[in-house]
Amino acid sequence: MIEMQDVWKEYGNGVAALSGISVRIAQGEFCYVVGPSGAGKSTFIKLMYREEKPTKGQIFVGGFNIERLRERQIPMMRRHIGVVFQDYKLLQPLTVYENVSFALEVIEASRKTIQKRVAEVLELVGLTEKANMLPRELSGGEQQRVGIARALVNKPSVIIADEPTGNLDPDNSWTIMKLFQRVNDRGTTIVMATHNRELVNSVRKRVIAIEQGRIVRDQERGEYGYED
Ligand code: ADP
Numbered sequence: 001m002i003e004m005q006d007v008w009k010e011y012g013n014g015v016a017a018l019s020g021i022s023v024r025i026a027q028g029e030f031c032y033v034v035g036p037s038g039a040g041k042s043t044f045i046k047l048m049y050r051e052e053k054p055t056k057g058q059i060f061v062g063g064f065n066i067e068r069l070r071e072r073q074i075p076m077m078r079r080h081i082g083v084v085f086q087d088y089k090l091l092q093p094l095t096v097y098e099n100v101s102f103a104l105e106v107i108e109a110s111r112k113t114i115q116k117r118v119a120e121v122l123e124l125v126g127l128t129e130k131a132n133m134l135p136r137e138l139s140g141g142e143q144q145r146v147g148i149a150r151a152l153v154n155k156p157s158v159i160i161a162d163e164p165t166g167n168l169d170p171d172n173s174w175t176i177m178k179l180f181q182r183v184n185d186r187g188t189t190i191v192m193a194t195h196n197r198e199l200v201n202s203v204r205k206r207v208i209a210i211e212q213g214r215i216v217r218d219q220e221r222g223e224y225g226y227e228d
């Protein structure tokens with residue numbers, strides 16, 4: 001499902017962010033990515049949805065050879081990979097409904113399909129009542145649930161999340177985690193970079209730890225393993 005083979009990433013300024021990453025994540029797995037700040041977690045995540053390109057190595061996600069994709073194939077690939085961000089990245093002038101329907105409109109889904117699918121995902125994240133509100137009228141937890149609805153609307157086989165609970169309090173973090181678990185229970189692969197020790201230690205899943213650009217630990221039902 002997700003595979004990296006000897007992946008290296010050096011940024012333009014010479015910073016070596018990842019140094020020889022090889023990993024396989026099977027369809028349906030739930031995998032946390034942990035490690036200190038600056039370790040390379042975000043870079044690892046960004047390579048998976050082609051926000052960054054590797055300096056060297058091969059990356060496969062959901063059947064796409066990510067580093068070989070042509071620019072015009074990227075939108076198609078992103079329909080199969082849902083991405084959730086720490087800062088939500090919602091379109092501020094658009095309503096909740098519009099933020100979620102946007103991804104379906106660009107693929108020219110029928111009006112009926114759009115209405116049905118948006119209603120389904122808003123129901124799933126518990127925001128049916130807030131469909132016509134603007135992002136700034138919502139709490140942080142609600143905004144992140146919109147971000148998750150948007151990521152899910154195309155029924156991706158993989159959800160990639162970079163610190164999705166990083167701006168949220170513990171209760172909202174739990175709500176987000178429970179949503180991810182439900183999505184994962186339905187067979188969607190989840191890769192989640194996180195600093196949330198409570199979540200990692202209470203909901204045991206695979207843990208990949210990255211330090212200084214290398215995988216230093218890879219455990220089934222692992223633990224957070226850092227004090228911060
Ligand atoms: P983490 O998510 O674990 O905090 P990052 O992947 O963001 O780590 O960063 C890994 C290293 O790459 C850090 O040294 C960081 O400063 C550097 N880095 C990240 N993004 C860029 C960039 N766009 N340009 C240059 N260096 C970067």
Ligand code: ADP
Nearest residue numbers: 169170171172173174175177178198199202203
């Ligand atoms: P709901 O929102 O459906 O009422 P709860 O928030 O009460 O559900 O919690 C559902 C599950 O998540 C429970 O099993 C509970 O133990 C666990 N949980 C909720 N909040 C925390 C927390 N802060 N720390 C550890 N476990 C939690």
